[in-house]
Amino acid sequence: MNHFPEKEKQRLAVFKLASCDGCQLSLLNCEDELLALADRLEIVHFLEASSRFGPGPFDLALVEGSVSTPEHIERIREIRRQSRILITIGACATSGGIQSLRNWGDHEEFLSCVYAHPDYIQTLATSTAIADHVRVDFELRGCPIDRNQLLEVLKSYLQGRKPRLPTHSVCVECKRRGTVCIAVASDQPCLGPITQAGCGAICPAFERACYGCFGPCGQANGKSLSEHYVKNGVPARRVMESLRHVNAAAELFQIESDRIEREHLASHRDR
Amino acid sequence: MSSERIITVRALTRVEGEGALHVRLDGDEVEDVRLSIYEAPRFFEAFLRERSIEDVPDLTARICGICPVAYQMSSVHALEAALGITITPTIRRLRRLMYCGEWIESHSLHVFLLHAADFFGCASGIELARQFPQQVNDGLQIKQAGNALLEVLGGRAIHPVNVRIGGFHRLPAAGELTALLPKLREARSAAIAAADWIAEFEFPACEFECEWVALTHPDEYPMNAGLIGSTRFPAIEVDEFEDHFEETQVHHSTALHATRRERQTPYLLGPLSRLNLNRDRLRKPAREIAQRLLPQRVIHNRFLSIAARLVEIVHCLDEAIESIQDYRAEGEASCRYAARSGRGCAATEAPRGTLYHAYEISDDGRVRRAKIVPPTSQNQRQIETDLAHFLPAVLDQPDDQIALSCEKLIRSYDPCISCSTHFLKLTMERR
Numbered sequence: 001m002n003h004f005p006e007k008e009k010q011r012l013a014v015f016k017l018a019s020c021d022g023c024q025l026s027l028l029n030c031e032d033e034l035l036a037l038a039d040r041l042e043i044v045h046f047l048e049a050s051s052r053f054g055p056g057p058f059d060l061a062l063v064e065g066s067v068s069t070p071e072h073i074e075r076i077r078e079i080r081r082q083s084r085i086l087i088t089i090g091a092c093a094t095s096g097g098i099q100s101l102r103n104w105g106d107h108e109e110f111l112s113c114v115y116a117h118p119d120y121i122q123t124l125a126t127s128t129a130i131a132d133h134v135r136v137d138f139e140l141r142g143c144p145i146d147r148n149q150l151l152e153v154l155k156s157y158l159q160g161r162k163p164r165l166p167t168h169s170v171c172v173e174c175k176r177r178g179t180v181c182i183a184v185a186s187d188q189p190c191l192g193p194i195t196q197a198g199c200g201a202i203c204p205a206f207e208r209a210c211y212g213c214f215g216p217c218g219q220a221n222g223k224s225l226s227e228h229y230v231k232n233g234v235p236a237r238r239v240m241e242s243l244r245h246v247n248a249a250a251e252l253f254q255i256e257s258d259r260i261e262r263e264h265l266a267s268h269r270d271r
Numbered sequence: 272m273s274s275e276r277i278i279t280v281r282a283l284t285r286v287e288g289e290g291a292l293h294v295r296l297d298g299d300e301v302e303d304v305r306l307s308i309y310e311a312p313r314f315f316e317a318f319l320r321e322r323s324i325e326d327v328p329d330l331t332a333r334i335c336g337i338c339p340v341a342y343q344m345s346s347v348h349a350l351e352a353a354l355g356i357t358i359t360p361t362i363r364r365l366r367r368l369m370y371c372g373e374w375i376e377s378h379s380l381h382v383f384l385l386h387a388a389d390f391f392g393c394a395s396g397i398e399l400a401r402q403f404p405q406q407v408n409d410g411l412q413i414k415q416a417g418n419a420l421l422e423v424l425g426g427r428a429i430h431p432v433n434v435r436i437g438g439f440h441r442l443p444a445a446g447e448l449t450a451l452l453p454k455l456r457e458a459r460s461a462a463i464a465a466a467d468w469i470a471e472f473e474f475p476a477c478e479f480e481c482e483w484v485a486l487t488h489p490d491e492y493p494m495n496a497g498l499i500g501s502t503r504f505p506a507i508e509v510d511e512f513e514d515h516f517e518e519t520q521v522h523h524s525t526a527l528h529a530t531r532r533e534r535q536t537p538y539l540l541g542p543l544s545r546l547n548l549n550r551d552r553l554r555k556p557a558r559e560i561a562q563r564l565l566p567q568r569v570i571h572n573r574f575l576s577i578a579a580r581l582v583e584i585v586h587c588l589d590e591a592i593e594s595i596q597d598y599r600a601e602g603e604a605s606c607r608y609a610a611r612s613g614r615g616c617a618a619t620e621a622p623r624g625t626l627y628h629a630y631e632i633s634d635d636g637r638v639r640r641a642k643i644v645p646p647t648s649q650n651q652r653q654i655e656t657d658l659a660h661f662l663p664a665v666l667d668q669p670d671d672q673i674a675l676s677c678e679k680l681i682r683s684y685d686p687c688i689s690c691s692t693h694f695l696k697l698t699m700e701r702r
Contacts, residue, residue, distance in 0.1 A: 018311040021338020021687075022429040027383065028426070030416065035397075043397075049384065050395035051678075056582050068311045098333045099311075099354045101318040110317035115527075125313055144336060144429040167362075202426035206433045207604075208440040211329060241323060246333060 010059040010158060012043035015079055016118055017065030017072045018127060022144040023090035024048045030147050040158050056082030062156055068099060068127040078258055080134040085157055088130045089145035089150065091246045095215055099144075100127040100249035102229040128249065138163060143246040146198050166197045167218040170210050173201035181208050182209050189229040189239045193241040194220035194252070215250040222256030236264035290686075292658070292677060299666055304658045305534045306651055306681075308526040320642040324610070324632055331628070331643065336429050337380070339689055340373035340421070341621030343434040344666075345628040345643075350436050353632050355617025355621055356609050361602050362438040363495075369424045369434070370494045370574070370619070371587035375417030375458070376428060377622035378580040381685045382465075383410025386406070386577050389679045390472045397476045405517050406468050409461035413584060416451070416458035420591060423447050436607030448595045455595070459588040462581065466560045469581055474574045481571070481653055481658045482536065484619050485544035492552045492586055493545060495619040500548045502569060503536070504531075509618045512627050518644060529649040536645050537652035540624025541684065542579035543570055555584035573657060573683045580685075583689065609635035619644050625689050647686045 014024060024239035027034075028049055049265065060255045061083035067073055078191040080086055090192035091097045102110055130136055133173075135211035140153055147163055151213035156163040166172070170192035174181065180199060184188040195210050198229075203210045216222070243257035290310065315334055319327065331346045332339035344366060351358065383406065384396030393622075395401040400407035402664075418428040423443055425431020433439045486493035487500030498506040499515075507515055518527040530537055546553075546561060547569045553561060564578040600626040610615040616629035624646030658677055665676045 018313055020336040020339075021331050022333075022339070025380075025429060028380065048398070051388075068313070072311065078510040092616065097317075098330065099313040104316050105318060110314045111312075113320075114312065114314055116524070120520065120522050127313075143333070144427075199427070203432050206426055206440045208432065208435075238323070245326070245329070252586075256604050271574060 003053045003135050003153070008244075009042040011044045011054070011057075012154075013039050013054075013056070013058040013083065014043070014048070014077075015061060015063045015065075016046070016048075017063065017076065017093070017130075018068040019065030019090065019092040019097065021048060022065070023093075023142075026089075026145050026147050026150055027062065028138045030151055037154065037158070041154065046074050051218060057221075060085045060087065060154075063093055064090050065128055066096045066127045067130060067133050071122070071247045073126075073133055076130055076134050076154050086130075086134070087138045087140060087153060087157075088136050089140045090125075090145050091141065091213065091225065091250075093130050094139040094141055094250075095143060095253075096127040096249035098209055098248070099248045101244060102127055103249055105118065109111050141196055142198055143215045144233075146161050146200075149198055153170040168176045168197055169193055169217040169220070170195045170197050170199070170201050170214070173199075174198045174204050177205060179204045182207070186196060187232070189226070189234045189242050189261050191225075193223050209242065211245045212250075213246050214235055216252035219253055222252050223259065226256060226260055230260075230264065236245070241266065275313045280348055285414070288526075294662065294677070296666070299663065301659045301662045302700065304655045305523045306655050307379040307666065308524040308648075308651070309544060310526070311370060316422070316641045316643055319638045320636050323437060324354075324638060326679050327350070327630070327641075328436070328444070329432070332430045334527065334643070335643070335687060337377055338373060338621045338623065339430050340369055340425070340434075341619060341626050342628075342643075343431070344370060344619040345500050345617050345621075345626045347434060348495055348617030348619060348631075349615045349628040351632050352617055353613040353630055354436070354610050355613070356606050358438060358606060359602055361442075361599075362605070363593055364598075365424065365439065365490075366434075366492050367432075368430075368591055368598075369421065370567030371591040371594075372417045372428075373589045374622050375584055375591075376414055376421065377417075378584050379462075380415040381622075382416070382469075382577055382580050383407055383582070386580075386682055387472075389682060390577075403468070405662055406465060409465060411663065412457040412461050413465075413588075416454045416588070419454055420449055422612060423451060435605055437608055438485060438603070440604060442600045442602075442604045443695075445598055445600050448598055448667075452592060452595060455588055459585065459592065462584045462588060463556065463560070463663075466532050466564060466585075469578050470564055470576070475676075475679075476664070477573045477657070478571045479573075479657055479658070482531075482538040483547045483569070484540055485548045485625060486536045486618060487690065488552065489547050490552070492549055492554075492583075492590075493608065493620050495617075499618060499625065502547055502555070509627075510616050512616065512618060513629070513642075516644075516649070518648070519644050524610075524651065525646040526645075526651060529644060530652055537656050538649070539653045539684075540649055541576065541645045542583050542622075543573070543576050544624060545620060546582060548581045553586050554589045555581065557582050558616070561583055561646065567641055573680060574685050610634060616642075623647060623685055645687075647684075650684055650686065652680060654686070 032137045190209035191212040192210040196214040198214040240260040243253045291307040293305040328343040329340040388399040421428040423431045483502040486497035487499035500506040517532040561582045612634040627644040629642040
């Protein structure tokens, strides 16, 4: 565990790779609480919020976005070198994000689908989590991240302790809210039973299936859940696609969506 | 003989996403201005193919964390056009209410936390808060009101979960919305008070003629319906968009550039465009603020966009309050439909301007082709043109001041670079 020197302000930097900027916005949405932390934390690099940018090294770096270009690999290595604690924030940074859907496509064909001159564009064929490239001290999940979880992470590192965040499933949050179970009471393939809590179980509260924004929870049994849905008449392709969403390349979701494709869809394309 | 000089300024700040600006000068002649968007491509139009149309609003929301509602709105309206769905008046009004939430949130972020700092030499909204604690606090309060509206209608402010083809997953209960009224009324008073503050700003001269493009609507300030209007050309139907506007790829940017197809001329979208084309459709309090802060019939000064954003905030707060007072949770949350093959397009007004989506879908409810034309990529060419016009007036300044002035001008467009599905570091080359 890293301990910060007690007296001085900790230098915080915020960086982004391939992403929608939504998780940085969650930090900007912490307005009041950030001001309360201002005597302990100095934001030295946050391009979205400030024109002043300080050089490293940094005590704490928050990184949004996935690694999807050759330049990103260089940048994340440099950020790691400059940062005592590196925390990745959001589905892009922790699993490769929605743009990891390219990992299942033909990259050359994807390039020519969007660009008249694919040769001008420098990208990698895959979009991957930051932890696949450098050592990461803590991964904060979510698409987008939850501001209260972000504040807990910032406070915990200022206090030199591990963040206390739940690793149980969305189901627990549904029970707390008293929401009727989507997986049981509807024909929708809800990912709540295998998805980590943190969003407050908002999708089921809006009478729709969870689509896994916070990635797989601890001890999730993906196969058991998807086979249950398939047996109850949900098309296998629909179950597969619910896993190939914002956290498509999170390990458990990826293994399970590939298994469904192999075992249910490979022989006769279920369209 | 001229002396050669290259100036480099690093990443542009207080914009959403990443990009750079490259300026080449020969003496006092501006030779070339290039906005480089180095935001990594994320290939939305490619991976949307073969996805179920039901997944589209959740997937396209991820194009932009600042204006996810805009992406959800353009995508569902385009898909509804392809499916032949007509939404109910209740759903239509709730969608406008949701758009009000996003405009309030996105505009107040830009006005109070990102843009106003430029008028007082501050590096950030936090620095500005030391000089103007009341105004910045008011701005945060307005922003929180917008966020709260999105949370009730969509579950959360960033990537809301309630939008679907045909309507919503669940209609809000009337009580959930009326509970927001005190917050919205306070935000309204704060926004009207901010007009006095912005009226005192010193706006640099920047009066370049250009074509302004936005949706226009006979009865309402445009959000998700209308014709594509222009200050130079006759209005067109949204489904004629691709006949009149085209996207081209340039070497220096991962975002495609858009121009008028026939003349290859640039155009500008956003709050000033909407105001220039729809002033009469503003609600009275917002129209009065517009008459005070922006009295000319057509506003050309790009720096006045901050005032246009405030006008739109006031309009949205009034509309939101009225919509909530009139709301009854009646009827179906969404219209049922049967999948069919077809083609549909829609343009809605994202906070930063007209956002066009077009889809071809198959009879089994899958996307065959997706085309997404975001506002910032459409504005890119005009921003470059404006910078070329703006630079001669500031060339006598030291290089770092020139860079600062350019950055301020760029910020006035509120460029949302991460939206460039398909933006700023400044380098200057002087010869």
